[in-house]
Amino acid sequence: MASVLQLFRASKKQKIVDMAAAEKPLSSGDKTQDKLQIDELAEWIAESQDILYAQRRHKLLIILQGMDTSGKDGAVRGVFGKIDPLGVRSVAFKAPTPVEKDHDFLWRVHQQVPGNGELTIFNRSHYEDVLITRVHDWIDDKECARRYEHIRSFEKMLSETGTVILKFFLHISSDEQKKRLEERIADPDKHWKFDPNDLEERKYWNDYQRLYAKMIAETDADHAPWYVIPADSKTHRNLAIASIMVETLQKLKLAYPAGNSEYAKLKVV
Template sequence: MANVQQLFRADKKLKIVDADAAQKPLSSGDKAQDKLLVEQQAQQIADLQEILYAERKYKILIVLQGMDTSGKDGTVRGVFGKIDPLGVSSVAFKGPTAEEKAHDFLWRVHQQVPGQGEFTIFNRSHYEDVLITRVHDWIDDKECKRRYAHIRDFERMLSETGTVILKFFLHISSDEQKKRLEERIADPNKHWKFDPNDLAERKFWPDYQRLYEAAINETDSDYAPWHIIPADSKTHRNLAISTIVLDKLQKLKPAFPPGNPEFAKLKVV
């Protein structure tokens, strides 16, 4: 799809309430076929990452944000699971430690950004510092606006120093989240994935939707674009993200560095 980068791009005046979490614009209509395509594209992403790693020109930062059960872990496995572990890292940001709180809120984030040739996936990210912090009034509007400005400057700096940034909001509906939480509660084998605090945070659903909308509108840019991914369908979620990532990597046109002609003189004995 020639314009896939624009298909899921956030509008400047995004209204999350108007976005359909169940839509499947890339689906073939055959779930098995869609899953196969995701696997193929995941392999292509892995192959291109190897070239990027050898080339050492670009750094790739993937930001995954979304409500509980929206599929951040599933995206990491389904879309990026074929990449050589040497070239990829997944960072899940939890509540800040005492040491992290002693610094500015981006201090711990900057330490985790990718190096040349590397892929880094933020499974939750610095955006938690303008989401849960506002839901629970840990910071006020003035501090939130200041943090938006710091995030924009931070991401621009990363972009200007060779980091390709793709940000994905995994948009799940309230009904679908309810279903997935109920499945976790009902299945003892999924209890390890369930946190009772998820039920407490679910009560703030309207607040989170409003604040996600604000954060995306405040920080969407050409150098760090937000994509709104319908996430009620796990297969289509992965298909959408793998398609966007693959399209972006192909446009970078990575190439292996030139071979060393001196190696032709070497003999293995």
């Protein structure tokens, strides 16, 4: 069977818009069956996290990017929801505070990176500083190019100091976003998730798609790969992310540290 890492790995020359957001290459064709498989994978991921923590050798950083409604929150719940809350930390980066704005754009991000044995999920990240900021011309191409260089150096440093980085771009179609926004508007129980500003951002759809492609071209690397996840189907989105997580964790060859034979001689009095 082909590696799922290869299957979803972004190609530098790829234009995001060329890809079908509705693709479901991993699906069995049966949604119930797919969901059972996600549960199994999520369980396996939870067990692996326990070993990751015990071993304290690797740092695991997951970065989620995507348009509004692309399912970043849903992916965190569906793929990482079985992990002991003690063992996972999800960080949502919002619009920067005044104090954060007074520092370089990586300042608040660097503070949140995982330590040895930790698994941290960035729900949005430093990539917003080359996306929404560029879409609205808050920064120009020259500043954007500088930031890409800083991001590449930063991720290389993280990688060389023991961080395993996985970057997921959740790819939805414009039609699917329309549907999801309409659902949020129609259902009062979903109003808390709806921000009228999302409709404003939607007007920049094409600019965002162009900039996502640039983001991938500028920062995809073997030590910090981008995976493009077709995300019109929520089930397949989680199946794809969970499968990539499992294959990545398997490659780490996680194992509990060796026991200490001296301990057997100890008496608890």
